[in-house]
Amino acid sequence: MTAKRDEKRKILRTKLIDAAHNRIKINGLPELRARDVTSDAGCALGGLYTAFDDLDDLILHVNARTLHRLNTALEKATAGRDPSGALHALALGYAAFARSNRTLWDALFEHRLDRDTPDWFQSEQISLLQNIVGPLARLQPALTESELHLRARTYFSAVHGIVSMSLQGRFVGIPGKALRAELDRFVEFIIIGSAAQAD
Amino acid sequence: MTAKRDEKRKILRTKLIDAAHNRIKINGLPELRARDVTSDAGCALGGLYTAFDDLDDLILHVNARTLHRLNTALEKATAGRDPSGALHALALGYAAFARSNRTLWDALFEHRLDRDTPDWFQSEQISLLQNIVGPLARLQPALTESELHLRARTYFSAVHGIVSMSLQGRFVGIPGKALRAELDRFVEFIIIGSAAQAD
DNA sequence: TGTACATCAGTGAACGCGCGTTCACTGATGTAC
DNA sequence: TGTACATCAGTGAACGCGCGTTCACTGATGTAC
Numbered sequence: 001m002t003a004k005r006d007e008k009r010k011i012l013r014t015k016l017i018d019a020a021h022n023r024i025k026i027n028g029l030p031e032l033r034a035r036d037v038t039s040d041a042g043c044a045l046g047g048l049y050t051a052f053d054d055l056d057d058l059i060l061h062v063n064a065r066t067l068h069r070l071n072t073a074l075e076k077a078t079a080g081r082d083p084s085g086a087l088h089a090l091a092l093g094y095a096a097f098a099r100s101n102r103t104l105w106d107a108l109f110e111h112r113l114d115r116d117t118p119d120w121f122q123s124e125q126i127s128l129l130q131n132i133v134g135p136l137a138r139l140q141p142a143l144t145e146s147e148l149h150l151r152a153r154t155y156f157s158a159v160h161g162i163v164s165m166s167l168q169g170r171f172v173g174i175p176g177k178a179l180r181a182e183l184d185r186f187v188e189f190i191i192i193g194s195a196a197q198a199d
Numbered sequence: 200m201t202a203k204r205d206e207k208r209k210i211l212r213t214k215l216i217d218a219a220h221n222r223i224k225i226n227g228l229p230e231l232r233a234r235d236v237t238s239d240a241g242c243a244l245g246g247l248y249t250a251f252d253d254l255d256d257l258i259l260h261v262n263a264r265t266l267h268r269l270n271t272a273l274e275k276a277t278a279g280r281d282p283s284g285a286l287h288a289l290a291l292g293y294a295a296f297a298r299s300n301r302t303l304w305d306a307l308f309e310h311r312l313d314r315d316t317p318d319w320f321q322s323e324q325i326s327l328l329q330n331i332v333g334p335l336a337r338l339q340p341a342l343t344e345s346e347l348h349l350r351a352r353t354y355f356s357a358v359h360g361i362v363s364m365s366l367q368g369r370f371v372g373i374p375g376k377a378l379r380a381e382l383d384r385f386v387e388f389i390i391i392g393s394a395a396q397a398d
Numbered sequence: 399t400g401t402a403c404a405t406c407a408g409t410g411a412a413c414g415c416g417c418g419t420t421c422a423c424t425g426a427t428g429t430a431c
Numbered sequence: 432t433g434t435a436c437a438t439c440a441g442t443g444a445a446c447g448c449g450c451g452t453t454c455a456c457t458g459a460t461g462t463a464c
């Protein structure tokens with residue numbers, strides 16, 4: 001019976017994830033400090049290393065949560081739509097999520113991990129792709145599973161590029177005001193192109 | 200007559216840019232150290248601060264050089280092609296440049312500058328966009344200048360997203376082997392979509 | 399052309415600070431009887 | 432149920448290292464006459 005210990009551990013882990021989530025949300029991943037997180041979570045600095053392997057491990061848990069929230073948002077946005085509508089909704093939903101979760105979303109791509117991606121994280125990544133594979137499969141029923149996955153990755157990468165460049169405000173990014181319209185047009189091109197190819 | 204001083208300064212600046220370029224090329228921007236660069240360039244640590252404002256300023260000069268090399272490569276790749284051929288060549292040329300100049304190309308996007316982008320750097324950014332605007336304008340003559348620029352940015356961002364995700368080897372990136380084929384197909388969609396829109 | 403002084407590029411040791419991780423310790427939880 | 436001992440989560444001060452930038456100094460270049 002180690003129930004009490006297990007419970008305390010679980011609570012501490014949650015507190016730390018919550019604290020890191022909030023810190024990233026407010027100041028962004030580059031400003032995240034182990035000392036701030038532990039003091040927010042109400043434990044000692046060393047406590048972090050009993051609950052997680054290290055700071056990177058904690059960040060990974062925050063990112064998994066963010067990815068999960070993104071997947072939920074995208075599922076909601078596409079629910080009950082026809083394939084084209086779903087693709088449009090995915091792109092706009094992605095942009096909307098990125099904008100309103102800016103720093104957390106940035107953390108998803110800023111964070112480099114040297115170790116292998118753990119299973120519980122990979123499953124969230126797979127869900128993300130599945131959200132795209134679904135509509136694509138209905139749009140192009142002739143494609144094989146592996147072609148679909150390839151197309152979904154290309155499609156995701158392209159939309160991600162457009163959204164991230166725009167939000168970063170880089171020279172090559174498009175102005176925020178034009179983002180929605182450009183994304184809509186862009187998705188339409190993809191749909192038209194797919195239809196043309198299917199003929 | 201400060202000719203000799205001016206000359207020495209110019210030489211030192213070039214040596215430092217060369218050294219930083221090589222260091223980034225070999226180890227990547229995150230591993231770039233002021234001490235390594237100055238020792239490679241054969242000057243004292245403090246010398247960096249007489250030739251440039253600071254390390255960021257030096258990095259910006261390396262990036263301008265990389266951007267210039269990219270522009271030259273893209274101009275060469277598109278020279279004498281019809282609009283569709285040029286768009287294909289741009290995407291593949293971009294991927295090829297990114298792959299064979301991996302760390303230098305990464306530095307272009309990893310480097311954050313707080314100060315404003317100086318003119319001499321902006322002009323390279325503008326050239327990059329012009330490489331895309333050219334073919335697009337011939338493909339869709341009806342578009343206004345500002346629409347063309349918007350389309351060019353969207354188009355660049357999308358291709359950049361596909362290429363960078365793939366090279367980073369992220370889960371959502373497409374495998375290197377499939378990159379060329381996916382890019383070709385992707386560009387074709389854009390061209391078909393543009394044609395459909397022009398009707 | 400030559401001399402005396404002034405300037406300023408270049409030097410490199412020292413500054414200054416940040417921050418992830420460790421580790422000897424303690425007190426709460428778990429186990430044995 | 433209660434006591435004695437064992438374990439281990441949690442503590443927080445100290446470690447350890449990295450590295451951009453500064454600054455008093457010097458020697459080469461420039462200026463004045």
